[in-house]
Amino acid sequence: MIISDERWATATIIDGPRGPEPRLFDDFNCQVNHEVEHPDLEILARWSHSHATGEWVRTEDASFLMSPNLHTPMGSKVAAFASPSELEAARQELTGDTMTFDVAWKRLGFAGACCSADEAESSHPKQEHDDGP
Template sequence: MSGVFGSPAFTRRRTAVGGLWVIVFCLLLVACGGGGEDFANDPPEIVVGQDVCSGCNMIINDINHAAAYWTTAGEARRFDDIGGMLGFMQKRQEERASTWVHDVNTGEWVRAEDAWFVMNAGLVTPMGTGVVSVANEEDARALAFDQPEALVMTFDEIVTGIAAGEVKLQMGPGLKEE
């Protein structure tokens, strides 16, 4: 019964295949996690036209207004409108590992803590909240259009203002303030 299965060639091939499986397993293990909160260093991926907003369950179709965050449990929350995300955060009160917004002018991801936010009724956003973000204060002031009711704030200021009831999110059609 030595035949083919007992041959040195078969044994070498079996050892090589076994070694290959060990390498593949290790690569999968590294790719799938074990990295602590490394996931929070990058924004959650948003597939435009496919991913659904965590707040309103509508498909995200405009990346420049989209926002997202990671929970500390590693769950991604995606939104079609920054104002929608802010309202969702206020209601859910879950711990976030990182929060991300897009610069409305460039479409580039920006950590929310580094961005500037503009609330202005004249700004058109997917859910009608009028909240957009940009990477710098100068661009934020330009988007405010010198309108007295427009607000230019940092992330901390807008989150704190909403929590204190000093900043009210306007809601477009289909949304209501709660």
């Protein structure tokens, strides 16, 4: 996968046949849907770039903004942020819905792509190990 803009880049680290293997994605929805399509993967960690700083942040620890004013590589219109203050500053500038990881995951997965925020609150992705990159 070509990463055209690191602000949107995400990574899933899986337990591969030779040890940890990164899977890189150019948009958050690609990461979500890859894992939905491959439920047999053993997820070791998930990482996203903070849209505000470009630094890697654990995806589960990030906060997310979905805004029609975000122009992401694959059309998710979702950005990750490392801190609530980064998220709030972006929301004031761009407008949109703020979400936790669990809600963003549910709303962007194939099965949940059309669900409302209320429906998304009731579903959680499978847990992963707590290993770093």
